[in-house]
Amino acid sequence: xxxxxxxxxxxxxxxxxxxxxxxxxxxxxxxxxxxxxxxxxxxxxxxxxxxxxxxxxxxxxxxxxxxxxxxxxxxxxxxxxxxxxxxxxxxxxxxxxxxxxxxxxxxxxxxxxxxxxxxxxxxxxxxxxxxxxxxxxxxxxxxxxxxxxxxxxxxxxxxxxxxxxxxxxxxxxxxxxxxxxxxxxxxxxxxxxxxxxxxxxxxxxxxxxxxxxxxxxxxxxxxxxxxxxxxxxxxxxxxxxxxxxxxxxxxxxxxxxxxxxxxxxxxxxxxxxxxxxxxxxxxxxxxxxxxxxxxxxxxxxxxxxxxxxx
Amino acid sequence: xxxxxxxxxxxxxxxxxxxxxxxxxxxxxxxxxxxxxxxxxxxxxxxxxxxxxxxxxxxxxxxxxxxxxxxxxxxxxxxxxxxxxxxxxxxxxxxxxxxxxxxxxxxxxxxxxxxxxxxxxxxxxxxxxxxxxxxxxxxxxxxxxxxxxxxxxxxxxxxxxxxxxxxxxxxxxxxxxxxxxxxxxxxxxxxxxxxxxxxxxxxxxxxxxxxxxxxxxxxxxxxxxxxxxxxxxxxxxxxxxxxxxxxxxxxxxxxxxxxxxxxx
Numbered sequence: 001x002x003x004x005x006x007x008x009x010x011x012x013x014x015x016x017x018x019x020x021x022x023x024x025x026x027x028x029x030x031x032x033x034x035x036x037x038x039x040x041x042x043x044x045x046x047x048x049x050x051x052x053x054x055x056x057x058x059x060x061x062x063x064x065x066x067x068x069x070x071x072x073x074x075x076x077x078x079x080x081x082x083x084x085x086x087x088x089x090x091x092x093x094x095x096x097x098x099x100x101x102x103x104x105x106x107x108x109x110x111x112x113x114x115x116x117x118x119x120x121x122x123x124x125x126x127x128x129x130x131x132x133x134x135x136x137x138x139x140x141x142x143x144x145x146x147x148x149x150x151x152x153x154x155x156x157x158x159x160x161x162x163x164x165x166x167x168x169x170x171x172x173x174x175x176x177x178x179x180x181x182x183x184x185x186x187x188x189x190x191x192x193x194x195x196x197x198x199x200x201x202x203x204x205x206x207x208x209x210x211x212x213x214x215x216x217x218x219x220x221x222x223x224x225x226x227x228x229x230x231x232x233x234x235x236x237x238x239x240x241x242x243x244x245x246x247x248x249x250x251x252x253x254x255x256x257x258x259x260x261x262x263x264x265x266x267x268x269x270x271x272x273x274x275x276x277x278x279x280x281x282x283x284x285x286x287x288x289x290x291x292x293x294x295x296x297x298x299x300x301x302x303x304x305x306x307x308x309x310x
Numbered sequence: 311x312x313x314x315x316x317x318x319x320x321x322x323x324x325x326x327x328x329x330x331x332x333x334x335x336x337x338x339x340x341x342x343x344x345x346x347x348x349x350x351x352x353x354x355x356x357x358x359x360x361x362x363x364x365x366x367x368x369x370x371x372x373x374x375x376x377x378x379x380x381x382x383x384x385x386x387x388x389x390x391x392x393x394x395x396x397x398x399x400x401x402x403x404x405x406x407x408x409x410x411x412x413x414x415x416x417x418x419x420x421x422x423x424x425x426x427x428x429x430x431x432x433x434x435x436x437x438x439x440x441x442x443x444x445x446x447x448x449x450x451x452x453x454x455x456x457x458x459x460x461x462x463x464x465x466x467x468x469x470x471x472x473x474x475x476x477x478x479x480x481x482x483x484x485x486x487x488x489x490x491x492x493x494x495x496x497x498x499x500x501x502x503x504x505x506x507x508x509x510x511x512x513x514x515x516x517x518x519x520x521x522x523x524x525x526x527x528x529x530x531x532x533x534x535x536x537x538x539x540x541x542x543x544x545x546x547x548x549x550x551x552x553x554x555x556x557x558x559x560x561x562x563x564x565x566x567x568x569x570x571x572x573x574x
Contacts, residue, residue: 048423051572073425084420086329088336100325101424103318145420 001026001153001183002047007056009042009207016042018207019056024200026152029179031194031215032187034204040187041081043204044157047185048078060153074103077151081158083142087131091122091141094130095148102149116144120174136167143174154184160193172197227291228262228271233284242281246274261291322426326434327441330408334442343403344446347396354392355453358385381463382543386454390471390541393450394534397443397479398507404442405486406500408435409568413494422572428565436487436561443479447472467543474540477553481533482507484560491567507533 002024009017017039024030034040045051047058049069058065060072086094095116099109117123120140125133130141139159146154159175160168175186175197188194194201195215203211203218211218232239236254243252243262248270250263264270271288278285334340362384369375412418421431451472457463482503489503490496514532517525529535533556536549 045419045572050419050423070425070427073423076423078419078423080416080419080423082416082419084415084417086333086417087415088333093332097325097329098420098424101322101421101426103322103425105318 001028001061002185003057003059004043004047005057005059007043007046007053007058009039009046009051010054016207017046017053020204020207020209021056022202022209022212024183024185026183027179027181028200029175029184029186029198031198031201032185032204033189033194033201034187035189038189038204039207040189040204041157042207044078044155044185044187045080048076048155049073050078074149075151076153076155077146077149078155079142079146079157079159081161083138084145085130085138085141087129089130090127091130091133092117092126094141095144098145099148104149112148112150115150116148119147119178120144121170135162136164139163139167139171143171147178152182154178154182156184156186158187158189160188160190168193228264228274229287229289229291230260230262230274230278230285231258231287232260232278233258233286234282238281239278239283242277242283243274246270246277248273258286319427319430323430323434323437326421326426326431327437330435330438331441333407334404334438339403339407340442343400344442344449347400347446348449350396351389351393351450352453354396355385355389355450355456358388358392359456381457381461382467385457386463386468386471387541389453390475390537391534393447393475394478394537397447397475397482398511398534399504401443401479401482402486402489402500402503402507404439405483405490405503406496407490408439408487409490409564410494410496410499413571414496418571428568432487432561432565432568436483439483439487440480443483444476447475447479464543467541470543470545471537471541473545474537474549477540477550477557478533478537481553481556481560484557484564485510488560488564488567491564491571510534 004020004022007017007020008015020039020043022030032040032043042051046053047060047065049065049072052066061075063071063075065072086097089097092113095113096109099112104112117126120143122137122140122144125137125141128137130138133141139162143156143159146156156175160171163171172193175184178184186194186197198215200214201212201218202209230243236256239260240252240254243249243260248264248268250265252260252262254260262270262274271290275285275288362379362381365384366376366379369379409418412421454463454468485506486499486503489506490499492502493499510531510533512532514529514535517529517532519525520528530552536552539546539549
């Protein structure tokens with residue numbers, strides 16, 4: 001449905017997006033993840049035909065976004081990071097304006113309007129002036145704007161930005177419900193966001209795609225080592241040297257309060273040896289549990305590794 | 311919808327136009343600009359008319375001289391020229407927000423990612439501003455009504471004068487629209503369009519000091535000079551062509567500027 005091929009975008013000397021390639025299938029919800037200023041918004045703006053790419057092509061439903069820009073825009077609903085609202089308008093008038101600009105004809109306008117209002121549950125503010133709405137409502141009005149022409153493709157740039165936890169859950173549910181027939185790209189710099197709603201994740205950093213997979217595979221693939229957490233009673237120096245001596249242990253760190261994190265080679269279970277050695281030397285082993293790498297850590301690992309190379 | 315694509319396209323422009331009109335009257339901009347314009351032009355009208363009355367009184371003993379006094383020549387013509395100057399000062403305030411505000415608030419992203427062309431957006435905005443302008447200038451027809459009540463002005467030159475004002479205003483608006491597309495700062499937009507308009511106004515002054523050909527070109531370019539024919543009651547194709555092509559060129563460049571504004 002969405003094919004982004006070798007897209008590069010330069011602003012003067014600065015390369016905001018470098019050779020980005022990913023495809024999104026019909027009906028898929030793709031999470032677009034990256035720290036701030038990684039090139040997420042730029043990429044989304046290129047997909048929505050707001051910015052032209054310096055090189056590379058983007059196709060939406062087979063149409064090139066640059067050559068058939070209007071055809072593409074008819075099929076895309078876009079919620080920019082800064083929600084584009086006219087603060088002097090009433091919610092209902094704003095949505096009516098958007099529906100006219102998007103070419104919804106008079107017969108269908110009211111029903112589409114009501115549908116969007118209902119989906120985003122903004123019925124109780126339809127007569128309110130947008131400038132007076134809370135951030136959460138504004139975000140939802142922005143979402144209603146993106147949905148109003150029933151687009152096949154939804155591009156949502158940080159849709160939960162600035163919302164309170166309850167609203168975040170609501171928006172997340174809404175995005176999940178919107179899936180199905182629609183193809184959705186959701187960007188975020190917050191991980192749980194993406195891992196909860198999306199079937200697949202593209203991680204972007206400094207303008208380049210650094211990883212692309214399902215959240216589960218990503219976790220498995222990126223696990224460079226197995227990690228264990230231990231809680232042990234005794235003097236840290238002695239414990240550290242004891243642990244290091246166990247075969248298969250790559251590194252060990254302590255938090256200074258009796259907690260230790262042990263990394264070992266992938267596929268090697270050091271738990272039995274570790275426990276036997278520790279107990280054998282008289283240290284009080286209180287706790288031992290494996291730690292899976294959370295998406296959060298992967299994300300940090302991917303995005304900081306890039307930085308250290310630069 | 312599908313069987314009448316032209317109509318749908320028109321409607322999108324119309325949607326933009328209505329939105330802009332609403333914005334003018336929801337904010338105090340239109341009211342403030344129109345009020346100030348009417349106050350100033352009313353002052354000029356009163357001033358010019360009083361002077362005309364004084365002259366009528368002075369020459370009342372001399373029937374021959376009295377015949378020389380002409381309401382159109384002595385009241386409406388200077389009034390039109392004075393209004394032209396006020397309009398020059400005031401249209402940048404009407405046009406400054408058209409694109410600058412959309413860019414500042416980010417709503418330009420909504421327009422540019424909606425299935426509307428740059429032409430539709432630009433024409434809609436131009437149309438809205440022109441309607442406000444026409445309304446503002448139209449109210450001054452009241453002055454003509456005052457003249458009609460107490461004298462016998464020739465209606466032809468007044469109508470052609472208003473036609474001239476409308477055309478000139480359209481040209482001013484196209485300059486302001488272009489300036490507004492350059493920046494996200496309304497003040498900067500206003501300053502640029504004010505400067506450009508003043509330059510187009512003064513450019514004719516140079517015509518006395520440069521060669522004949524160059525002089526003719528410069529005075530042809532002078533944006534207010536073309537108004538004079540209309541005010542005299544002469545509707546010359548040359549003037550109409552000047553204003554219409556000026557407006558079209560302005561809109562064309564604005565469309566290109568809006569298109570490329572996201573490229574930078």
